[in-house]
Ligand SMILES: Nc1ncnc2c1ncn2[C@@H]1O[C@H](COP(=O)(O)OP(=O)(O)O)[C@@H](O)[C@H]1O
């Protein structure tokens with residue numbers, strides 16, 4: 001085991017020093033999450049502000065001033081509705097919190113008193129909200145980040161400069177420049193399309209038509225908002241912001257990047273001759289493969305957790321059920337270790353494996369809902385998606401974020417992930433060990 | 438220490454190693470000398486267990502399976518194709534290799550320091566290998582082979598693509614290892630290297646060992662006469678008793694005994710303006726055995 005860890009740590013070190021890989025593995029997925037999150041966020045608890053209700057039971061000059069103060073904060077969207085409907089909305093996830101100004105607020109303001117004059121009512125699954133409301137210092141920091149990332153226009157400009165930056169592309173992993181450019185190019189077009197069509201589309205989605213089904217809303221085209229309405233009415237589970245949809249898929253993008261990076265690193269070990277050195281050492285083939293697998297697995301875990309925490313802290317992406325979520329992340333990472341192993345056998349040069357792995361993984365991402373949510377896909381594509389590990393990964397992770405999955409709900413996606421992972425690992429490892437005997 | 442018997446290895450139609458046998462004593466430097474494609478690397482790869490021979494056997498220290506862990510730790514191999522991680526520093530490369538051989542803690546540090554010194558890389562140890570020159574990479578590649586202190590070491594063409602300074606460092610390092618009593622296999626297609634370093638040499642071509650022996654014996658057997666070319670300040674009055682053929686002031690002699698003939702030329706106080714002696718060397722040996730020059 002010690003030697004497997006030695007092998008894995010070496011790979012992690014090498015990977016973390018490769019700027020091209022770090023981009024594809026960490027920044028590109030983040031870009032996906034933030035970019036799509038920002039263009040789809042028409043409202044809800046997105047970056048435009050946390051929706052809260054303020055219920056003023058005090059009705060003094062001071063309490064009115066305080067409520068106005070809150071309303072003035074750009075990071076909050078304050079509505080003034082009666083207490084019971086506010087509580088109902090929090091329960092249904094329409095509001096993040098209800099802030100009640102209690103009677104006596106005005107009278108005791110500025111005096112030392114034992115009784116709390118402000119009450120924050122919040123959904124227990126949103127523990128973050130309390131901290132968020134209270135954390136005035138961190139809030140200003142978040143606001144800065146949000147402002148920057150919530151503007152599709154700045155994204156388009158960022159992508160333009162990325163496309164024009166030739167020195168960046170020279171550093172990109174071999175075989176990925178063309179694909180990378182075309183992805184970013186299509187994002188750009190997509191963002192343009194969405195931001196222009198969204199203006200007409202949002203008018204009817206803002207109306208709180210809770211009973212509308214996903215089926216009916218599908219015709220509206222490219223709009224994420226109606227989907228949220230329906231899922232909320234079903235079982236009170238549903239994404240509270242577009243970021244709760246884009247972060248799980250960004251985690252899959254990260255895993256795709258990692259799978260590709262490790263597939264290339266397996267090949268590179270051969271082309272760089274270092275594989276010879278490994279085979280000369282007193283370690284077995286299985287240890288060599290296990291080392292690669294462990295490194296791939298660990299980096300998958302680390303990167304998905306970073307993305308999750310970033311989504312959680314900055315964009316309020318829930319960690320609905322930490323245990324389910326952890327299981328989902330582990331199973332998905334495991335699955336992509338196997339895929340990485342199999343993909344590495346596609347070619348014998350870094351270029352061929354780098355290019356081919358992105359090609360294959362891109363298709364599984366597209367068919368699996370990594371780019372366009374499954375519910376906007378035609379039926380035949382949805383059928384194909386059952387074979388996409390990306391689909392099952394997203395489903396499992398969403399299960400822990402907002403789908404309120406129980407363990408039995410998780411059986412299907414977990415089974416698929418572990419099955420695909422084990423199968424691809426076995427095939428990949430067999431091909432690899434046959435190759436040089 | 439190393440015994441190789443009737444090794445054969447084919448890649449499809451091509452027989453890369455054809456009935457190769459030799460044995461190497463402990464503490465000896467053994468040279469495998471032959472042009473590109475002769476089968477040197479294939480032979481090495483069979484000895485260290487990277488390749489399975491079609492037939493024949495290899496014994497290292499009485500052990501016939503070089504893939505066994507206990508044997509692997511006793512062998513060091515610097516492959517012809519560099520086997521290094523460009524993204525890691527020289528030191529990190531060596532630390533990683535050392536750990537693969539089970540070294541850790543202060544023992545690992547001690548060995549890494551030693552290997553860095555062996556490769557004359559101590560002052561560049563923190564730099565990434567990607568920034569190293571060809572010669573430095575070669576030296577690190579060799580250091581990686583000795584990190585675990587093996588008694589048997591194989592260097593496959595360690596001087597290819599190396600500047601003269603690195604070349605000398607490499608020779609010095611190998612001579613150090615030899616002085617420590619290690620058994621070394623050294624492949625090259627440079628005659629003068631084999632001549633300088635090796636106790637015994639096998640001349641290999643097209644997968645076959647053509648002959649094998651000490652440099653001195655091989656030279657005697659296949660080297661042919663030495664060539665003396667001397668130019669007199671002024672021609673002696675009587676040249677009839679002198680060996681060789683004269684052309685003006687210059688005399689040319691092909692001889693088995695260059696020193697005796699040289700003494701004859703300078704008898705009676707005659708002085709020479711210029712003198713050249715071409716001793717037979719492995720280059721000539723190779724030419725005489727194969728009819729071809731070693732260098733392409
Ligand atoms: N893996 C291989 N597959 C096919 N042919 C090979 C392989 N390895 C070596 N050869 C061939 O075997 C012959 C001997 O190669 P090699 O042992 O590398 O020679 P050397 O090291 O003396 O230059 C060459 O003709 C080479 O092309």
Ligand SMILES: [Mg+2]
Pocket residue numbers: 474477478479517593594
């Ligand atoms: Mg060779």
